[in-house]
Amino acid sequence: MPDFTVTVAHDADETVIAAAGELDMSTCPKVAEAIAALPAGNTSLRLDLSGISFMDSMGLNLLLTLRRRLEDSGGRLVLTGVHQQPSGLLRLTGAYSLFDITEAADNLAGSGR
Structure with a gap:
């Protein structure tokens, strides 16, 4: 199984979770763990998918x-760096328009903040 990594960075306004590898049935629990550890009251989450080369239906779920969890609590989810295959899956299922998606991940964790 290829390596899969999840990194988390917090600042005053936002949490950034970056994942790299294939987002599938075997790796989704690692991302779910990182999400479960979000600080209370943190309403903005940026999920950097620039390292995700493949996503299956478990990743989509x-x-x-x-998205639903954050919206129900008044929060916001932003996806960044969505590559061709994950983007294609989001479009194929009609879910693409449900997400706030940005292209660049330049200003994410590690930018000197």
């Missing part, structure tokens, strides 16, 4: 569940 994770994103939809996370």
Whole structure:
């Protein structure tokens, strides 16, 4: 199984979770663990998918569940760096328009804040 990594960075306004590898049935629990550890009251989450080369239906379900959870608590989910295959899956299922998606991940964790 290829390596899969999840990194988390917090600042005053936002949490950034960056994942790299394939987001599938075997790796979704690692992202779910990181999400479960979000600080209380943190209403903005940026999920950097620039390292995700493949996403299956379990990854899609994770994103939809996370989106609903954040919206129900008045929060906001932003996806960044969505590559061709995950983007294609989001479009194929009609879920693309449900997410706030930005292209660049330049200003994410590690930018000197």
